[in-house]
Amino acid sequence: MKKPVIVVLLSISLFAVQCKNQEGKNEIVPSKEIVLKNVSTDSLLDKPVIIKRSNLKFKDSTKYPVLTSGNTIYPLQVSDIDQDGVWDEIFLVANFAPNETKHLELKWTEASKLPEYTKRTSARFGKRETEDEPVEPATGETLTKNDMPAKQGFQKYQTDGPSWENDKVGFREYLDGRYSKDVFGKRIPDISPENVGINKDTAVEDNYHVMEDWGRDILAVGNSVGLGGFGLIVNETVHRLGALVTDTVSNVELTRFKIQEEGPVKSVLTFNYQDWCVGGNMYDVEETTTIWPGIYGFKNTVKISGLQGNEQLAVGLVNINNQNPLQEIKVNDDWVVLITHDHQTYEREWILGLALILPRDAYLGYMEAPKTGKLTDSFLAKLNIQNSKPISYYAMAGWELSQEERFADPEFFKQYVIDTAEQLSAEVEVEIN
Template identity: 55%
Template sequence: MNTKLYLSVALSSILLTSCKVGQKATENTIVLKNKSNLEVPQKAIAIKRSQLSLKDVANDFPILIFNNDTIPAQVNDLDGDGKWDELFLVTDFSPNESKLVTLKWSKANPKFPIKTSVRFGKREAKNLPVQPATEEVLMASQVYKKLGFQKYQTDGPTWENDKVGFRHYLDGRNSKDVFGKKIPAITPENVGVNNKSEVEDNYHQMYDWGRDIFPVGNSVGLGGYALMIDNKIDRLGILTNDTLNNVEKTTFKIVSEGPVNSVLGYQYQNWEASGNKYQVQETTSIWPGMYGYKNTVNIDGISGKETFLIALSNINNQKGVKEIEAGDWVCLIQHDNLGYNREWIMGTAIIVPKKDYLGYIEAPKAGQLTDSYLAKFKIRNNTPISYYAIATWELSADKNFRDPAYFTNYVTTLAKQLSAEIEVKINK
């Protein structure tokens, strides 16, 4: 991507030498303070460009040094104007720990281990090869059933970190699926295509890295969403056999892809639901260490009669769902043989904000959205709502996820860690 700005890894001494950090360049110190009494591993922090002194270094790359080690970080251009908007980093905190970090600047692009990734490929005709892409525009009539062929590698974009992977059905369905990973390495770029660069469902078989493991059916998967209007559920998108989307125009873009953060953006123009039209902005973000991703949804056109629904697909679940408050969040947790044909033990959950939470319902047995638990929310016009979708399986690197109590503890502990505030002070 021409718009990507990566910060990707090396040992601190090698990094500082190879990047030729100027001794006379502008330097800041940054104090990062964990204001909670919790241990918070791999905490994601975003520092806005406007918070930093950029005199004489506007085109340079920031380098963060703590105790002579370099903190993995990257810069993200979120609005696509060619200038980065935020410095994104991931680091560990002890309870109440303060870190005094030195910010230096480099002309060269530093390197860090790649721990997040986005993969997206498409073709414009059935007889054309799949090509890597960074963006897409899909009109209402360009859906899978109407086209007569699957346009997208893995049905749409996939994103992952060192723990787990996900995919979004961009072909009109807008469901979210799970790739179970057995190793921390990023999965191959050719997942979902054959040696002729044709779209091929080759990810429902086991590889060294793992496979697609989660049945979605007519749900919207793990972390998909809908609106409920006058007790009618309207999903964003359609089912496999529908030939016309309920979204007039879908725009997708890989916003950023780097070693510690990958960001995907979706715009849904004129989503028709119960006779109303809505404009939707969705942002998906993933960083290392967490068995999940963050999703943020903002809807324009809300009149006050709508209830926002966040979905947790419950296909193959025979043990029900737990509802547990943790920190600023409510966790809906399920653990069972949730994999295809009940072959693998999985834990899946959604971590949703306690504020404006209205409880949950189970989706109807028939209709456009089924086989799900649906968390209900009061939603306000043009007001973003953020939540997390979590997935593990028994073949994860951590085999303890076979145990339902272990998974429940993981989810609730993560929710408390997400609630932990990190204070950022810039000394210019």
């Protein structure tokens, strides 16, 4: 009579153990370690590292990652790349010795308990709707081809459009229809004051062409597209994106701008130019501008839809106060650089090195912009561009009064640009445990 009871009890016990094992197999074991390996023989400074959310394991989606190594906390931010409200990747910058491997502990915490990281990047935009209204901070804007200062009779935007900076250098885009890119020289690592471009009455004011403790606007742009701005070459004819400051109508039907992300180690701005009319053709352009710490420059990504096959992207390197020859250097299989170095600031007061780092597989040489027309005063890098396929390049600026005074030496600046291109090619392997 007892044997059947024993069998039943054993069966129940085995079933319970089996269920427990099955439950154990289904249980998520959170990722606890990130291993980063510099596979190059170069030292890397503030090297960007991206860790995809899809490669991580974690139980609580409401918590956020923290990376540490001993007592060192690595500043990072999470990025929502597709703008769906859920972050997609971790972004950080780190220094590496040649072939160095870093073992970082990964922890998860509530948003309220995240470390306060030093702010090393920023994106800023302010606007007003009428001349009498105060400038208010904003994160985006939509403007039509008729929203030109020459037609409205006043400047709507703080610093003529959005600005972005890191601990080394700053930039701005003329969102008022010109779409050129300008340079703010920085003398200190701190982020520039929030009132750059507005006065004590919160009205738009050009107060950044005089030297302040933080720095100033240093680049003469004129009718160029500045540093890293772009146009289109169609059948050997150069066409400007947008218009000049004296124009009342732009050649872009609708422009949308957004500060997509601003954080301690990365800031991202997006620009969408809809129905850009060039020679009877209509193009749509998506532009993404990204800056991270430690680099005297920014990354720019451009995607154009509507290409017919007879176009080239023209990336600008302003040529107003430069009196020295442009240098073209093939750095490696990935990058070609164009460099100028001279007293390129206003009234040729200071030495400024400028450069473009361009994808070698798309590079088709360079040309000088026409002497007359809507886009002048520039060297133009010619890039092969495919329909609806993004292409990325970098714009660099080294001012002699920046934190790196050796930029006054043309050989030092040239080597800095070359080293930066090499660092962009260097790979950091990511292993998640």
